[in-house]
Amino acid sequence: ECIDWSTGQILGALRKLGLERKTIVVYTSDNGPWLVKGEHGGSALPLRDGKGTTYEGGMREPCVMWGPGRIPAGKTCSEMVLSMDLMPTFAGLAGAAPPADIDGKDVWPLLSGRPGAKTPHQAFYYYSGSNLQAVRSGKWKLVLYAAPQGATAADAPKPRDPELYDLEADISESRNIAAAHPDVVARLHDLAEKGRQYVGGTLGKPTGAPKAKAEKGKAGAKAGAGK
Numbered sequence: 001e002c003i004d005w006s007t008g009q010i011l012g013a014l015r016k017l018g019l020e021r022k023t024i025v026v027y028t029s030d031n032g033p034w035l036v037k038g039e040h041g042g043s044a045l046p047l048r049d050g051k052g053t054t055y056e057g058g059m060r061e062p063c064v065m066w067g068p069g070r071i072p073a074g075k076t077c078s079e080m081v082l083s084m085d086l087m088p089t090f091a092g093l094a095g096a097a098p099p100a101d102i103d104g105k106d107v108w109p110l111l112s113g114r115p116g117a118k119t120p121h122q123a124f125y126y127y128s129g130s131n132l133q134a135v136r137s138g139k140w141k142l143v144l145y146a147a148p149q150g151a152t153a154a155d156a157p158k159p160r161d162p163e164l165y166d167l168e169a170d171i172s173e174s175r176n177i178a179a180a181h182p183d184v185v186a187r188l189h190d191l192a193e194k195g196r197q198y199v200g201g202t203l204g205k206p207t208g209a210p211k212a213k214a215e216k217g218k219a220g221a222k223a224g225a226g227k
Helices: 002-016 035-040 083-093 182-199 212-216
Strands: 025-028 063-066 124-128 131-137 140-146 158-166
Touching: 002 025, 124 182, 131 182, 140 182, 158 182
Parallel strands: none
Antiparallel strands: 025 063, 124 131, 131 140, 140 158
16 A cells, blocks of 8 residues: 555656656565465465466566656567566667676667567576576477576475476466477477586576576576566
């Protein structure tokens, strides 16, 4: 209730000052509900699981944007946009050039409702600590390793058969269709290995924080950085 009230105060002030067409407001959140808190921790339904996992309930976030005259009202974008895309997108709107070696992309074509605009991300890598546990490309998500529901970052994920989900048809990640699409599993597994080589870390074996390029600000695909 307090957030609802204070957001209204901000939008009202922008209108009163005549700044609404010079301002973009982004309403988003941290990831999760807290599974370890049980019924008091919240719910991500229809998404699966929550904070501490690399299922969609632990990684995907709500996001509402407001920009009269710039962002079309009443529209929903189903393309993948990451929180790390905000900086290069807004830098571009301000006429600034962000560093070339960052993982975020300018997603203004998506936000402004440009017809036919697609996500600039070939893949998104779901990390838990230093463990790459899943990869998404387009509508497909391949889960390679997964910690049990309610696990903490200290819990080592256990190997399991790969899980493949069509996030357009099954946002709840309830139907593993890996056996029916071995070609997609193979393609996403290759993407996962490329991502692991780029960011660092391991596939299911905790070894500490990702190194190499991650230390130079390129760990944008870690869980918590690309939401």
